[in-house]
Amino acid sequence: xxxxxxxxxxxxxxxxxxxxxxxxxxxxxxxxxxxxxxxxxxxxxxxxxxxxxxxxxxxxxxxxxxxxxxxxxxxxxxxxxxxxxxxxxxxxxxxxxxxxxxxxxxxxxxxxxx
Amino acid sequence: xxxxxxxxxxxxxxxxxxxxxxxxxxxxxxxxxxxxxxxxxxxxxxxxxxxxxxxxxxxxxxxxxxxxxxxxxxxxxxxxxxxxxxxxxxxxxxxxxxxxxxxxxxxxxxxxxx
Numbered sequence: 001x002x003x004x005x006x007x008x009x010x011x012x013x014x015x016x017x018x019x020x021x022x023x024x025x026x027x028x029x030x031x032x033x034x035x036x037x038x039x040x041x042x043x044x045x046x047x048x049x050x051x052x053x054x055x056x057x058x059x060x061x062x063x064x065x066x067x068x069x070x071x072x073x074x075x076x077x078x079x080x081x082x083x084x085x086x087x088x089x090x091x092x093x094x095x096x097x098x099x100x101x102x103x104x105x106x107x108x109x110x111x112x113x114x
Numbered sequence: 115x116x117x118x119x120x121x122x123x124x125x126x127x128x129x130x131x132x133x134x135x136x137x138x139x140x141x142x143x144x145x146x147x148x149x150x151x152x153x154x155x156x157x158x159x160x161x162x163x164x165x166x167x168x169x170x171x172x173x174x175x176x177x178x179x180x181x182x183x184x185x186x187x188x189x190x191x192x193x194x195x196x197x198x199x200x201x202x203x204x205x206x207x208x209x210x211x212x213x214x215x216x217x218x219x220x221x222x223x224x225x226x227x228x
Contacts, residue, residue: 004156035218042202042220043157091156101145101206103216105156 002026004106006092012112013082021077021109025094032075033093033103034067043091049075050097082113118146118203118219126225133190135222137203138183144206146179147216148188151200160188160201190224198226 005024013019025032034046045059049069060066064082069075079086089110093103121136137146145164149157163170163179163186170177176189190197200223204216 033216043218045217093157101147101162102159103149103157103204105149105158107156 004092004094004104006090006106006109008109009107010110010112012114014114015084016081018078018080019082019111021079021090021092021111023075023077023092023094023106025073025075025092026104027073029094029096029104030072031095031097032069033095034075034077035091035093036061037089037091037108039088046077046090079111082111084113087111087113118205118217120201120203120219120222122222123220124223124225126227127193128227129193129195131193133193133197133224133226135188135201135224137186137188137219139186139203139205140184141205143181146177146186147204148175148177148186149202149204149218151202151221153199157202193224193226195226195228197224199224 007022011019030051032049035043036046037043047054047057047059047067051072052069064080067077089108091105091108093105095103118137118139127133143165145162147162148160150160151157161172161175161177163177165181174191179186200221202218202221204218206216
C-alpha cells in the first residue's frame with residue numbers, strides 16, 4: 001500500500017481480555033517497528049523485525065506482550081490478559097532496511113482497557 | 115531508556131515568529147532525526163542529520179548538531195498555525211544504526227498563536 005496501515009484504529013476492551021493489533025507496512029520495507037505512546041509521553045520502543053526475525057525483544061513490557069511477523073510483511077502485536085496500564089496508542093513504523101534512518105509511521109491503534 | 119530529551123516541553127509563540135527546540139542525548143550516535151506529530155496522528159519524518167554533519171536545512175527548517183555537547187536544535191522560521199504539533203528528536207545507537215530502533219524523547223509541544 002501507499003503507507004503503513006494499522007488496525008483497528010481504536011479498540012476498547014475489558015481488563016483481562018486479549019487483544020491483537022495489526023500492522024501492514026509499506027511494500028518492500030524489510031524493517032518493522034512497534035512503539036507505544038502513553039498520553040502526553042514520548043515513544044517507548046517495544047520490538048523491531050528485520051524480515052520475519054525479531055533480534056531484540058527486550059523492549060516488550062512483560063511476557064503478556066508478543067509479536068510476530070509473517071511473510072516479511074504484516075505484523076501482529078498481541079497483548080494477553082490486558083491491564084489498565086496497557087492503555088496507550090500503539091504505533092507501527094517501517095523502513096526499507098534497519099539502517100536506512102527514516103521511519104514511516106502508521107496512524108496508530110488507540111487501546112483503552114476498562 | 116530515554117536517549118533524547120527535548121527542551122522546552124512546551125512552547126507557545128505568535129505566528130510569524132521563529133521557534134527553536136533543543137534536544138540532548140547521552141550516547142554516541144550515527145544520526146539524529148526530527149519528527150512531527152499532529153494531535154492523535156502518526157509521526158512524520160522531518161529531517162535527518164548525520165553525526166559528521168553540523169547543520170542541515172530543509173525549507174523553513176534548520177537543524178544543527180553538536181556532537182561534542184551531544185545536542186541538537188530544530189529551528190522553524192516564519193512559523194505558521196499549521197506548525198502547531200509535537201516535535202520529537204530521535205537517535206539511533208552508534209553500534210548498530212537503527213538496530214534496536216530509534217529512541218525518542220518526550221517531545222516539545224509547539225503552539226502557534228494566530
